[in-house]
Amino acid sequence: MPSLSFFTVLLIHIGLFVSFSSAEDPNIFYNFEVSYITASPLGVPQHVIAINGKFPGPTINVTTNNNVIVNVRNKLDENLLMTWAGIQQRHSSWQDGVLGTNCPILPKWNWTYNFQVKDQVGSFFYFPSLNMQRASGGFGGFIINNRAIIPIPFANPDGDITILIGDWYTKNHTALRKMLDEGKDLGMPDGVLINGKGPYQYNTTLVPDGIEYETLEVHPGKTYRLRIHNVGISTTLNFRIQNHNLLLAESEGSYTVQQNYTSLDIHVGQSYSFLVTMDQNASSDYYIVASARFVNESNWKRVTGVGILHYTNSKGKAAGPLPVGPQDEFDKTYSMNQARSIRWNVSASGARPNPQGSFRYGSINVTDVYVLKNKPPVMINGKRQATLSGISFKNPSTPIRLADWFKVKNAYTLDFPTRPLTGAPKLETSVINATFRGFIEIILQNNDTKMQSYHVDGYAFFVVGMDYGEWTENSRGTYNKWDGIARSTVQVYPGAWSAILISLDNVGIWNIRTENLDSWYLGQETYMRVVNPEANNKTELPIPDNSLYCGALNKLQKPQDISSATSITATRSKIFFVLLMIIYTLVPFFH
Structure with missing residues (x-):
C-alpha cells in the first residue's frame, strides 16, 4: 500500500503541474487556429482571416510580467507569422514575428510563441505580418493590465x-x-x-x-x-x-x-x-x-x-x-x-511604482543620428518599390537573428546610411548597426504626398518633435524634452518630419517599418541590430528550443508531424486527465 506521504507528494506535484508557473510570473495560454472563413462585412462575400473561427480575433488580456504563451496553428494556404505590435519582448526578438527574426510558420504547421510582457502596461494589438495578410483580418486587441499594487x-x-x-x-x-x-x-x-x-x-x-x-x-x-x-x-x-x-x-x-x-x-x-x-x-x-x-x-x-x-x-x-x-481642409496644422497636444503624464506610475517622468530622456546625450527619408515609389530593377533613405529592404532568406546566431555569412549588411543616399535607389538587406545602451535620434522625413506612420518593434520611443518642411539641425530647438509621449507608432505628415528618441536597452534584431501595408509590402522598412558585446542570458534569451529554420539553415529543420500537432493546452489537459486517473485509482488504497 502506498504511504500517505507518497500520496501527498503526488498531489503536490500535480498542483505544481497545474500552476505551470511561478507565483510571481504566471503563464497565460492562448490557442490560435488561423484560417479563412467567408464573411460579408461590406455586403460582398469574401475570404477573411479568422482566429478560432472569429473575425476579428479574440482580445488577449494579461497583466504586467505575465508570460504569454500563444500556440498558433496555420490553416491558411500560405506562410504565416503573428506579430505583437508595441509589445516589447524584453531581450527576446526571437518572438517578434517578422521575417528579420523568424522563419515563417508553414501551412498546416503550428508554432508556439512564448514571451513575457515585462514592465509594460496599456493597449496594443496583434496581426499577421506577412504578405499584406492584415488586409484580410487576423487581428485582435492586446491588453496589458497594471499589477494590483500599481494604481492607475x-x-x-x-x-x-x-x-x-x-x-x-x-x-x-x-x-x-x-x-x-x-x-x-x-x-x-x-x-x-x-x-x-x-x-x-x-x-x-x-x-x-x-x-x-x-x-x-x-x-x-x-x-x-x-x-x-x-x-x-x-x-x-x-x-x-x-x-x-x-x-x-x-x-x-x-x-x-x-x-x-x-x-x-x-x-x-x-x-x-x-x-x-x-x-x-x-x-x-x-x-x-x-x-x-x-x-x-x-x-x-x-x-x-x-x-x-x-x-x-x-x-x-x-x-x-x-x-x-x-x-x-485649408489648415494643414490642425x-x-x-x-x-498629446503629452506624457510624468507623475503617473506606469508598469512600476516610479513616475513615468522619472526617466529624464531630455538630458541624455544622443549617440547616433539617422535621417530616414521616404519618397513616392520608384523603379528598381524593373519593379516598383518603396524606399527608406534610398534603400528598398529585401527580406533575407535566412532571418537576420538566426544568421547571427549560426554565423551565416552574407545574409545581410550592416551599412544602412545615417543620411539618405544621393545616388540611385537600391534593393538590399541593409540593417542599422545600433549601439547597445546607446541613445539614438531618428528623424522620419516624409517627402511623399501621403500620410505615413512608422513603428519600431521592441521599444517605446519618445516623440519629441514634428513639423512641416525639411528637418535641419536647427529643428532640435523645437523639441519637447520633458513630456513627449512614449509610444511605438508615430505619424509623419506629408511634406513633414517627426523626430523620435530611443534608449537602446533591448538586445535583439528589431524591425523599423511603415505601418501602411502597401508601402511596407513594397520595401519601406529596415532593422536595428542591437547586440551586447558581452553575450549573456541576462540581456538576451537564448534561441528557443522550438525555433523554426529556413534559408541557409533549412537542413536543421525537423519535419513536423502535422497529424499530431496539437496545442500546448490540449496536451496539458490530457496529461492532467491521466494524473487525475492515477489519483482515482490510488484513492481506494487510503480507505
Whole structure:
C-alpha cells in the first residue's frame, strides 16, 4: 500500500503541474487556429482571416510580467507569422514575428510563441505580418493590465471595450498584393470597418441594406475605457462619438495627460485609450464614427465607418446626419497641433511604482543620428518599390537573428546610411548597426504626398518633435524634452518630419517599418541590430528550443508531424486527465 506521504507528494506535484508557473510570473495560454472563413462585412462575400473561427480575433488580456504563451496553428494556404505590435519582448526578438527574426510558420504547421510582457502596461494589438495578410483580418486587441499594487491614474472604469477600426477592401490580400506586384496603386478602399463590421445605414444612398453593424451597449451614467486601434491598411481615421467627450488617458503603453477631445485622428497602427462617460439623455442612440482623413475625393463619404452607441434605456434609433469631423481642409496644422497636444503624464506610475517622468530622456546625450527619408515609389530593377533613405529592404532568406546566431555569412549588411543616399535607389538587406545602451535620434522625413506612420518593434520611443518642411539641425530647438509621449507608432505628415528618441536597452534584431501595408509590402522598412558585446542570458534569451529554420539553415529543420500537432493546452489537459486517473485509482488504497 502506498504511504500517505507518497500520496501527498503526488498531489503536490500535480498542483505544481497545474500552476505551470511561478507565483510571481504566471503563464497565460492562448490557442490560435488561423484560417479563412467567408464573411460579408461590406455586403460582398469574401475570404477573411479568422482566429478560432472569429473575425476579428479574440482580445488577449494579461497583466504586467505575465508570460504569454500563444500556440498558433496555420490553416491558411500560405506562410504565416503573428506579430505583437508595441509589445516589447524584453531581450527576446526571437518572438517578434517578422521575417528579420523568424522563419515563417508553414501551412498546416503550428508554432508556439512564448514571451513575457515585462514592465509594460496599456493597449496594443496583434496581426499577421506577412504578405499584406492584415488586409484580410487576423487581428485582435492586446491588453496589458497594471499589477494590483500599481494604481492607475484614474478611477476604475465600469467597463473595458476594445474597438478595432480600419479601412477595408472587398478584394482580399492576395488580390491587393497582385495589384502592387503589377505596379498599380490600391486605389480608394471600399469602406471602413468597426470591429469587423460595416456601417450602420445612416444614409440609404451610401449604405446598402443588410449590412451588419457594430452596437456597443452601455449603461447610463457609467464610465467606460474604450481602447481604439487603427488596424487598417493605409488610411488615417478620425474617431468620434456623437455628443460624447473623449477623455484621452493612455496611448500604446503610456499614460497621457488627461485631455478632452471631441474627435481624434488615429493613424494606421496607432492605439489610444479614452474614458467616455455616458452622460447624455437616452432620447435616442448615438453614432460612433470613423471617417477618412487627408483625402480629396468627394466620394470618400461612402467610405465611412459607422456604429451605434446604445444606452440600455434608449428610447429610439440614431437618426439624422453624422457628427461633423474636423473642418480643416485649408489648415494643414490642425491635426499636427492636435498630435502635439498629446503629452506624457510624468507623475503617473506606469508598469512600476516610479513616475513615468522619472526617466529624464531630455538630458541624455544622443549617440547616433539617422535621417530616414521616404519618397513616392520608384523603379528598381524593373519593379516598383518603396524606399527608406534610398534603400528598398529585401527580406533575407535566412532571418537576420538566426544568421547571427549560426554565423551565416552574407545574409545581410550592416551599412544602412545615417543620411539618405544621393545616388540611385537600391534593393538590399541593409540593417542599422545600433549601439547597445546607446541613445539614438531618428528623424522620419516624409517627402511623399501621403500620410505615413512608422513603428519600431521592441521599444517605446519618445516623440519629441514634428513639423512641416525639411528637418535641419536647427529643428532640435523645437523639441519637447520633458513630456513627449512614449509610444511605438508615430505619424509623419506629408511634406513633414517627426523626430523620435530611443534608449537602446533591448538586445535583439528589431524591425523599423511603415505601418501602411502597401508601402511596407513594397520595401519601406529596415532593422536595428542591437547586440551586447558581452553575450549573456541576462540581456538576451537564448534561441528557443522550438525555433523554426529556413534559408541557409533549412537542413536543421525537423519535419513536423502535422497529424499530431496539437496545442500546448490540449496536451496539458490530457496529461492532467491521466494524473487525475492515477489519483482515482490510488484513492481506494487510503480507505
